[in-house]
Amino acid sequence: MAQLEDLPKAVDAEVEDVKAHDGYAMPPSRRGFLSPLNQRRWRNFTRNQRAFWSLWVFAVLFALSLCAELIANDKPLLIQYRGDLFFPLTNVYPETTFGGDFPTEAAYRDVEVKCLIATGGLVECFDDPEGLIEDAGDGMVNGEAIEAGWSIWPLIPYSYNTPNNLGRPAPSPPDADHWLGTDDATRDVLARVIYGFRLSIVFTLIVTASASVIGIAAGAVQGFFGGKVDLIFQRIIEIWSSTPSLYIIIIMFAIFGRGFWLLVFLTVLFGWPALVGVVRAEFLRARNFEYVRAARALGVSDVTIMFRHMLPNAMVATLTMMPFLITATIGTLASLDFLGFGLPASSPSLGELTLQAKQNLQAPWLGFTAFFTFAIMLSLLVFIFEGVRDAFDPRKTFS
Amino acid sequence: MSDHGAERAVLTVRDLRIAFSQDGRQIDAVKGVSFEVRRGETVALVGESGSGKSVTALSTVALLGENASVSGSVSYEGTEMIGAPEKDLRRVRGNDISFIFQEPMTSLNPLHTLEKQLLESLALHQGLTGEKAKARVIDLLKRVGIRDVEERLGAYPHQLSGGQRQRVMIAMALANGPDLLIADEPTTALDVTIQAQILELLAELKDAEGMSLLFITHDLGIVRRIADRVCVMKDGEIVETGRTEEIFADPKHPYTRKLLNAEPSGRAPAMPEDGETIVETDGLRVWFPIQRGFLKKTVGHVKAVNDATLSIREGQTVGVVGESGSGKTTLALAIMRLISSDGPILFLGQDVQGWKTKEIRRLRRDMQIVFQDPYGSLSPRMTVEQIVAEGLGVHDMHERRDRREMVAEMLAEVGLDPATMHRYPHEFSGGQRQRIAIARAMILRPRLVVLDEPTSALDMTVQVQIVDLLRRLQMKYKLAYLFISHDLRVIRALSHHVMVMKQGDVVESGPAEQVFAAPQSDYTRALMAAALNLNDA
Numbered sequence: 001m002a003q004l005e006d007l008p009k010a011v012d013a014e015v016e017d018v019k020a021h022d023g024y025a026m027p028p029s030r031r032g033f034l035s036p037l038n039q040r041r042w043r044n045f046t047r048n049q050r051a052f053w054s055l056w057v058f059a060v061l062f063a064l065s066l067c068a069e070l071i072a073n074d075k076p077l078l079i080q081y082r083g084d085l086f087f088p089l090t091n092v093y094p095e096t097t098f099g100g101d102f103p104t105e106a107a108y109r110d111v112e113v114k115c116l117i118a119t120g121g122l123v124e125c126f127d128d129p130e131g132l133i134e135d136a137g138d139g140m141v142n143g144e145a146i147e148a149g150w151s152i153w154p155l156i157p158y159s160y161n162t163p164n165n166l167g168r169p170a171p172s173p174p175d176a177d178h179w180l181g182t183d184d185a186t187r188d189v190l191a192r193v194i195y196g197f198r199l200s201i202v203f204t205l206i207v208t209a210s211a212s213v214i215g216i217a218a219g220a221v222q223g224f225f226g227g228k229v230d231l232i233f234q235r236i237i238e239i240w241s242s243t244p245s246l247y248i249i250i251i252m253f254a255i256f257g258r259g260f261w262l263l264v265f266l267t268v269l270f271g272w273p274a275l276v277g278v279v280r281a282e283f284l285r286a287r288n289f290e291y292v293r294a295a296r297a298l299g300v301s302d303v304t305i306m307f308r309h310m311l312p313n314a315m316v317a318t319l320t321m322m323p324f325l326i327t328a329t330i331g332t333l334a335s336l337d338f339l340g341f342g343l344p345a346s347s348p349s350l351g352e353l354t355l356q357a358k359q360n361l362q363a364p365w366l367g368f369t370a371f372f373t374f375a376i377m378l379s380l381l382v383f384i385f386e387g388v389r390d391a392f393d394p395r396k397t398f399s
Numbered sequence: 400m401s402d403h404g405a406e407r408a409v410l411t412v413r414d415l416r417i418a419f420s421q422d423g424r425q426i427d428a429v430k431g432v433s434f435e436v437r438r439g440e441t442v443a444l445v446g447e448s449g450s451g452k453s454v455t456a457l458s459t460v461a462l463l464g465e466n467a468s469v470s471g472s473v474s475y476e477g478t479e480m481i482g483a484p485e486k487d488l489r490r491v492r493g494n495d496i497s498f499i500f501q502e503p504m505t506s507l508n509p510l511h512t513l514e515k516q517l518l519e520s521l522a523l524h525q526g527l528t529g530e531k532a533k534a535r536v537i538d539l540l541k542r543v544g545i546r547d548v549e550e551r552l553g554a555y556p557h558q559l560s561g562g563q564r565q566r567v568m569i570a571m572a573l574a575n576g577p578d579l580l581i582a583d584e585p586t587t588a589l590d591v592t593i594q595a596q597i598l599e600l601l602a603e604l605k606d607a608e609g610m611s612l613l614f615i616t617h618d619l620g621i622v623r624r625i626a627d628r629v630c631v632m633k634d635g636e637i638v639e640t641g642r643t644e645e646i647f648a649d650p651k652h653p654y655t656r657k658l659l660n661a662e663p664s665g666r667a668p669a670m671p672e673d674g675e676t677i678v679e680t681d682g683l684r685v686w687f688p689i690q691r692g693f694l695k696k697t698v699g700h701v702k703a704v705n706d707a708t709l710s711i712r713e714g715q716t717v718g719v720v721g722e723s724g725s726g727k728t729t730l731a732l733a734i735m736r737l738i739s740s741d742g743p744i745l746f747l748g749q750d751v752q753g754w755k756t757k758e759i760r761r762l763r764r765d766m767q768i769v770f771q772d773p774y775g776s777l778s779p780r781m782t783v784e785q786i787v788a789e790g791l792g793v794h795d796m797h798e799r800r801d802r803r804e805m806v807a808e809m810l811a812e813v814g815l816d817p818a819t820m821h822r823y824p825h826e827f828s829g830g831q832r833q834r835i836a837i838a839r840a841m842i843l844r845p846r847l848v849v850l851d852e853p854t855s856a857l858d859m860t861v862q863v864q865i866v867d868l869l870r871r872l873q874m875k876y877k878l879a880y881l882f883i884s885h886d887l888r889v890i891r892a893l894s895h896h897v898m899v900m901k902q903g904d905v906v907e908s909g910p911a912e913q914v915f916a917a918p919q920s921d922y923t924r925a926l927m928a929a930a931l932n933l934n935d936a
Contacts, residue, residue, distance in 0.1 A: 037780065037823070290775035294836070297735060298790040298843075299763030312780040 044391040051387020058380040065198035069154075072191035074162040075108050076151035082120050083147065099123070109157070120147030158188035160195040160348035171356070171363040181365040183356050189366065193373055195348035200377070203264065204329040210268045211325070215275030216318060220306050222276065223283020230280070237273045245270040250341055258344045267332060271325075278321055282314035316392050323385030327378055334374070350374065408435040409579050409611045410459060410496075415471035417454055417463070417635075428454045430635040431471070436579060441605065441612040443622040443643075445658070446632035447858035448829065452615045455632075456581050459613075460492045475579070494524045497572035499565070501584040506568055507556040513540070514552040517571055524575045539570040544600055561723065562593035566600070573604065580605070581613045586621065590722035590885060592929040598625055617858060619658060623647055631655050661859040663866045663892035667716055667911065668874050670895050674713030677847045677879040678734060678766075679745040683707045685726070685733050686741070703729040704740070705903040709881075709896075711847065714873060716880040718894030718911065720887060720926065726903040727883045731849045734881065735768055747846070764794045767840035771852035773832035777824040783810070783835055784820040790843045809842045810835075813868060830861035834868070841872060849881045854889050866892050887930040891915055899923045 046052050070077065075088040081098055088108060095106040098113060099121025106113050111133075115125035119136045135141050136148055158164065158178075163186050166172050170186040180189040218237075222230045249266050256262055286292060287310070295305050336342035337351025345352075350373055357367035417429040429451040436442045444452040457463050459473050459480060473480040475491060492498075500506045507516060517536045521527040527535060540548045543566040556564055565585060572580055582601065586594040602625055605612050614626060622629055623643060630640045631654065639652040650656045684707070686700040704726040711717050721727045733740035736751060736759050744752045751762060767790075770776040777786055787806045807817035813834040824832055833853060840848055850869070854862040866889060873880060884890050890897060890911075897914040899907040899922065906920045918924045 290770045290772055291778045293737065294768070294770060294776045294839070295778075295789065297737060297763065297766075297768045298839070299760040299793045300789060301760070301793075304793075308781070309778050312778075 041391040045387050048387040048390060050383050051390075054380045054383035054387070058384060061197070061380075062201055065194055065201070068194045068198055071154055072156035072158060072160070072188070072194050073154045074157065074159040076153050079108075079117055079149065079151040081117050081149040108151070109162070114151075117149045117151055120149055122146065156188065156191050156194075158191045160187065160192045161346050162187060162191070164188065171360055171366060173363070174365055180369050181363065183353065183366060184360055184363075189353070189369055192348045192353060193350070193369060196350040196353065197373065197377065199260075199343075199348055200330055200333060200350055203260070203333055204326055206264055207267045207271060207329050208322070208325050210264075211271040212275055212318065212322075214268070214272040216279050216311070216314065218272065219276040219279025220283050220311065220314070223280040224287055224302065224306050224310070226284060226287070230284075237276060240270075241273050243270065246341070249336065253341065258342075260343060260347070263333075263336070263343060267329065271329065271332075274325055274328075275318060275321055278317040279314045282317050283310055286310045286313050319392055320389045323382055323389070326381055326385070330374075330378065330381075408437050409476060410436040410613065411472075411474045412455070412459070413472040413474075415455060415458065415473060416469070417451070417458055418468050420466050420468070428467075428635055429458070432632070432635070432637050434630050434637060434640060436611045436613050438578075438611055439605075439609055441602075441614055441625055441627045443614045443616060443626035443629045444632055445616060445619060445622055445629055447617055447658075447860065449634075450632040451635040452632050453583055456498075456583055456613060456615050459581065460496055460498075461488050462492075493520060493572075493577075494575045495577055496579045496581060497575070497577040499568050499572050499580065499582045499585045501587050507564060509556050512553050512555055513559075513567055516556075516567070517574060520571055520574045535574075539574055540567070542604070543567070543570040543573070544596075545570075560593075561589050562597065565589060565593075565597055569597075569600065569604070573608065576608065577610060579611045579613060581615070583615045584617070585614075587616070587618070591887075592722065592925060594621075595929045601625065619647075619859075631658065657860060661863050663854075663863055663889045665870075665892055667893050667895050668714075668870055670712070671714040671877060674715060674877065674879075675747075676710055676712050676745075677747060678881075679710040679743075680734065681708050681743050681745075683730070683733060683740055683742040683744065685729050685738065702726075702903045704733060705905075706742075707898075707900075707905055709898060709908070711879040711881060713846070713879055714877040715896065716873065716882050716894045717896045717898065718890040719881065719883045719898045719900060720885065720890050721900035722885055722926075724902065725900040727900050728851055730900070731768070731851050731881060731883055735766055735849055736762075737768075760793075764790070764843045765845050766847045766849070767843060767845040768849040768851060769833070769836050769840050769853045771855050773829050773836055773856060774824075776836050777832060779824055782821050782823055783815075783827075786824070786835060787820075787838050787842055790839065794843060805842060806838075809838045812872075813838045813841070814864075828861075829857050830864065833857060833861075833865055837865075837868065837872075841876075844876065845878070847879045847881065849883070851883045852885070855884065855886065862889065869893065887927060899926065 064071065069089060073089065077087075077089060079086040079088060086093055086097070088106075092105050094100075094104060095102040095113065098106055098116045100106065100113060100116055108114070111129040112125050115129035115132050115136075116122070118133050119125060119141060122132065122141060124141075125132055132141060136146060140146065156179075164178075164182060166182065166186055170182050171184050172178065172182045172186075174181040178188050178190070180193065183189055183192065218233065222233045245266070248270070249263070252262060252266060283306075292305060292309055295309050300308075333342060333349075334351035334354065337349040338355045340355070342351055343349050350370060353366060353373075354370040357363070357370050360366055412435065413433050415429055415432045416427070419426045419428055432451070432455055434442065434444075444455065446452045454463065454467075458467075458469050459475070461469075461480060461483070463469065469481055471481065475496065478487075478491075480488065480491070511519075514533070514536055517539065518528075518532055521532050521535060536552070537548050540551070545551060545563060545566055551559075556567075559567065568585075580601075585601070586597050589597060598621060601612065604610070612625075614622070616622060626643045628641065629643050629646045630637045631646070631652065632638070633654050639646065639650065639655045646655060647659070650659055683704060684702070685704040686702050688697040689699045689701060690696065691698045707730050709717055719727045719730065729738065732738045734744060736744070736754070740752070742752065743750045746762060746766065751759065754762075781789075784803065784806050787809060788802050791802055791805065803820075806820055810817045810820060815831060815834050815838070819827075824835065827835065833856075837853070853869070854865050857865060869880070870893065872878060880893070882890065882893055894911045897907075897909065897911045898905055899914070899920065901922050907914060907918065907923045909919075914923065915927075918927060
């Protein structure tokens with residue numbers, strides 16, 4: 001070993017200032033946001049009009065659903081009461097704040113609370129709230145001046161779990177109040193669709209992202225090392241994939257109770273082998289490439305070779321698998337909810353909406369809503385990823 | 400063929416233009432080419448890569464992809480081929496005009512036996528089936544010089560050697576008695592001794608069948624041997640055309656002259672007298688066990704490298720020559736410790752055999768390798784700067800100076816414009832890529848550089864430049880080279896010491912002058928005869 005240290009330091013011998021010694025100019029340190037290859041892919045993607053517009057429509061819908069609380073909620077966005085401003089979305093105010101009786105959170109949709117806010121907390125609200133609200137319109141009640149308040153409501157004044165006093169049997173058909181009607185628990189369908197869309201997409205993104213990371217890592221290790229590692233891993237994956245995951249989910253839910261994160265965990269647990277095959281194949285192919293051998297000859301470590309030199313190759317194959325993975329995850333969540341083994345009963349689930357549609361054939365608006373929500377959501381995603389896949393195809397030329 | 404047909408042209412190409420569209424841009428590959436092939440004549444299209452010679456040949460039977468636009472005129476026996484209906488083209492293809500391609504492995508269907516490959520073509524074009532067809536297949540294979548034909552009929556392509564596969568390809572091309580055979584670099588992928596045999600076979604068959612031959616190659620040695628007339632192509636145009644003897648005796652165009660002079664010449668630079676020994680092996684062997692049965696019992700070994708003894712000093716080049724399968728690349732990889740081997744490897748006086756991967760990693764800075772394929776050895780998704788600088792990061796060599804400056808300096812030294820350092824490999828030509836690969840190895844200032852066929856994939860004119868560059872770098876940094884090649888010309892231009900390998904064994908080893916002047920073993924003599932025959936015939 002000692003001799004290694006004795007070797008001459010190769011770098012010191014040369015002159016310090018390169019620019020001076022040969023007269024060439026150093027190139028500017030240009031690092032674009034996208035590499036030329038990715039720029040070409042983005043160009044190809046934008047040329048695919050259907051995919052490009054699908055991406056925009058989907059992005060807008062998803063952005064809107066992310067602020068679902070501001071669009072559909074059973075609390076006002078802003079309250080002015082006796083000259084002060086209140087924000088019920090972020091703060092919890094007991095009813096007593098507005099001159100009511102209960103120390104629990106104010107039920108803003110109750111006509112009494114509405115009356116209290118409108119009239120500045122008159123006690124008469126408990127006797128004749130509707131009359132008082134009408135009376136308070138001009139700032140006077142029974143000839144006396146009041147501290148009139150106001151509140152701003154979201155576009156849809158119902159949350160996904162708001163029960164409604166319909167005065168007729170639920171589910172009720174669409175009307176001016178409930179644009180898509182109500183379901184069999186008197187909840188507003190439109191509000192549930194907005195929240196359900198968000199829940200589906202967020203669930204899918206989390207599950208797909210985590211499953212991909214695990215799957216790519218596992219496939220990379222198998223393909224890179226090959227041999228015994230590959231053999232053993234493959235057998236483990238075979239056993240793992242043949243586990244009846246539905247029963248495991250049912251059993252786990254029975255033990256720990258239903259929950260969003262538990263479902264995410266279980267879906268990832270059984271979803272990651274999906275990508276292993278393609279990534280493993282790409283790595284098996286790439287490990288004999290000359291540039292990988294060249295990197296090894298440079299002394300680059302295994303992990304760096306895997307991530308810097310080989311992973312970019314595997315990414316194209318991974319991306320072509322992605323649309324199947326995403327649509328399958330949405331489908332998994334919906335079917336679990338449909339079967340009743342999914343998310344907790346009150347959560348805004350599109351699968352549960354489908355189940356209700358099946359149980360209430362006399363209320364076709366439930367079925368239509370569920371169908372169109374799934375159809376639009378899945379079509380948009382398929383169009384987008386079709387565009388992504390084509391953009392990554394080096395053989396495809398776009399004019 | 401009788402004399403009266405000799406003047407008639409079989410194939411006439413007039414003002415052929417081919418353009419490819421990619422990403423909305425038009426790339427002109429062929430810009431107005433005119434030539435003709437007469438009956439019984441051999442015409443050679445010569446040019447370096449990218450000159451448009453293969454595209455020209457493919458366009459004659461409309462075999463180009465959909466993104467190609469072809470204009471001009473190609474007529475076969477008076478029939479216009481451009482714009483002809485697909486049905487007519489199919490009748491001409493493989494029937495009147497046959498093709499032989501460069502890669503015999505990929506041109507044959509790996510899942511079909513020899514018999515099936517040939518029968519298919521016969522059934523398609525001549526409607527021959529049954530015993531008659533089989534007899535014809537046997538006859539064809541015999542004529543292209545395949546031995547023990549009856550036993551080989553059931554063989555699959557992977558069971559044949561490269562030369563045999565090319566012979567089968569020729570048999571397929573001959574199956575329907577074509578008038579014109581188009582051979583696209585048919586010998587480039589083959590060893591020199593096999594090359595000579597295939598060329599002989601082609602010339603023989605051409606005379607026997609009365610065919611015309613359109614021969615596409617980059618190798619002027621082959622042209623001189625086989626062609627009647629030559630068309631020299633450069634950048635999609637024919638710059639000179641004439642009878643072979645005339646062109647070789649009195650080239651008019653400067654490019655033709657440049658091509659003719661493009662041969663690695665000169666000898667290795669003088670070696671420093673008292674150079675330190677960089678690497679030494681003693682009876683190095685790489686044996687791959689052959690295992691059989693349930694218990695994986697080792698029944699024998701594939702002896703890829705058998706008892707290789709060599710030593711390389713500072714500033715010295717050891718050239719390893721051999722045909723494919725001789726184990727020369729395996730030897731290089733074993734010395735680089737990229738594959739496992741047996742026997743001591745002394746690197747700077749220490750036996751590094753059996754060192755762990757981590758320990759070896761520190762040595763990597765002093766031993767570097769340049770690979771054959773300049774297209775495959777650079778990561779396609781990294782910029783040139785990242786590629787060249789990668790080793791610096793691994794070996795922590797940037798503490799004193801800016802990494803970009805070091806990369807720029809190295810690129811200038813190998814003859815590349817440093818301003819191109821943020822580009823990607825695919826934007827460079829083959830020769831430029833090989834320079835990048837050399838820069839990547841040299842930036843670490845190694846003591847030993849293994850060069851595994853670094854010039855084989857390059858055009859002749861570029862080969863000369865790379866050889867010059869390697870010589871210059873060796874003088875400047877007193878590098879030790881282990882130079883591997885099948886090409887005796889390049890070996891002669893660079894090596895101080897030559898080792899000749901055959902099927903894993905070192906058949907001859909000695910100072911370069913001695914080996915070239917008075918080869919001891921029969922194999923060396925055969926190798927040189929084939930190579931020199933091709934060069935100087």
